[in-house]
Amino acid sequence: MLIAGDTAVTASGTMESGAGQAASLLLLxxxxxxxxxxxxxxxVLAPATGPGLANKYYGxxxxxxxxxxxxxxxxxILGMLVVLGLFRRFAYPAQALxxxxxxxxxxxxxxxPMGLYLLDKESSQxxxxxxxxxxxxxxxxxxxxxxxxxxxxxxxxxxxxxR
Numbered sequence: 759m760l761i762a763g764d765t766a767v768t769a770s771g772t773m774e775s776g777a778g779q780a781a782s783l784l785l786l787x788x789x790x791x792x793x794x795x796x797x798x799x800x801x802v803l804a805p806a807t808g809p810g811l812a813n814k815y816y817g818x819x820x821x822x823x824x825x826x827x828x829x830x831x832x833x834x835i836l837g838m839l840v841v842l843g844l845f846r847r848f849a850y851p852a853q854a855l856x857x858x859x860x861x862x863x864x865x866x867x868x869x870x871p872m873g874l875y876l877l878d879k880e881s882s883q884x885x886x887x888x889x890x891x892x893x894x895x896x897x898x899x900x901x902x903x904x905x906x907x908x909x910x911x912x913x914x915x916x917x918x919x920x921r
Contacts (some may be wrong), residue, residue, distance in 0.1 A: 780907040786895045787840055787909070790853060793892060794837030801830025840899075842908020850903060854896045861889040 800807055807822045833856070839849040861868065864886045866876045873882025899906070906912060 772906065776905070776907060779905045783899060783902060783906040784843075784908045786899050786908070787843055790857065790892060790896050790899065791837040791840030791842075792855060794833045794840065794856065797839075798830040798833025798835075798837060801826045801832065830907055843906060843911055846906065846911050847904055850896070850900045854893075854900050857889075857896045858893045860891040864889055 768896055836849055836852055839845050840853050856902070867883050867886040868890055870876035871878040871882060871884040871887040
């Protein structure tokens with residue numbers, strides 16, 4: 759067993775530590791939060807894109823440009839909150855709702871990414887398959903919120919406790 763700081767790496771290569779967990783959760787926060795920032799920015803800065811995506815992949819749900827822009831702005835703000843780890847009690851469930859529902863709406867592309875049985879080769883889209891990983895990552899953040907020591911919420915709580 760190799761020990762560095764408060765991280766222990768066992769012979770099997772697993773990390774057993776608060777720091778290892780915190781680092782992993784930080785990376786998940788950054789990745790999932792920035793995804794929301796990028797998609798939200800696309801909806802705000804390229805307003806014709808949002809309705810097109812809504813019509814093509816989400817059955818026309820919320821396909822109005824003004825709705826897409828508002829949703830995009832909310833996604834940018836939410837994504838930044840997630841990246842910072844601020845207001846996690848509300849930000850993580852909201853992110854999970856967006857990313858899990860988004861993956862669920864793409865179920866055909868997830869079950870048949872190569873167009874072998876549900877889709878044809880022209881409509882298949884292998885780039886949607888990572889949506890499963892992103893949805894799982896946001897659920898991990900939600901499940902292990904208390905272990906996310908490097909979040910801004912945790913830092914502020916530590917400061918209040920030190921007073």
